[in-house]
Amino acid sequence: MNLGLDGKKALVTGGARGVGRGIVLALARAGADVITCCRQDSEAARSLERELAEIGGKHHVLRKDLVEPEQIASLFDEIRVHFGELDLVVNNAGAISHVPYEKLTLAEWHRIVDTNLTAAFLVTQHAIPLLGSSGSVVSIGSKSAEVGIPLRAHYTATKAALVGLTRSLAKEYGSTGLRFNVLALGVIATEAxxxxxxxxxxxxxxxxAAKTALGRLGTPAEVADAVLWLAxxxxxxxxxxxIHVDGGIS
Incomplete structure (x- = not known):
């Protein structure tokens, strides 16, 4: 099926590995031009560049640490140079750790909040002026925001906050045609x-797998399919x- 994504311009944060990589590759194969960013140089980033070159199109893999606001500003400077505009933004970059609540330090709280929530806030704020009237913003959330998970209070708090941010932006910008949605993921099988x-x-x-209705884990490609639909x-x-992409996990 032709989804009409040929020549569309997309930004996917955190695209070198896992779910982000699956989204980047799916968008490129669907005909979109994709800019993605990762925190540091790695073989995963270099191999992604090679795969994108084989697919063809105008793609860029940039090194940006989205915890640093000035690097987000720099990212958008490059987006303006390479693309000039955007049709899709996928807030995928994220971090997770497992810490007993009584041992959760303020530094670790800030690391997770800054990566999962503040970066999404700033990326979206920078992106809105570049998005056309049919632009779409997709934030990668988690089923855990609804059910809670021990040792991940800081992580689940950020994913719950993404839902509130998204619903508010949907109402604030609805009259412009911009759309904002969250994909709440279950357990996805990645390189980790x-x-x-x-x-x-x-x-x-x-x-x-036993907790899901479908009896298996999800794949990055299945998350990417949902992103393609929202794009x-x-x-x-x-x-x-x-939108739950979780295999019916309980």
């Missing part, structure tokens, strides 16, 4: 899972929504 020791990996897969005119009447 592959890197686990085999016994631990199999135990995790078995545990979380296209097929979702033109969808805004302020939290």
């Amino acid at each position: 899972l592959d890197a686990m020791p085999a016994e631990q990996r199999e135990a995790m897969i078995e545990r979380y 296209s005119d097929l979702s033109r009447y969808v805004t302020g929504a939290t």
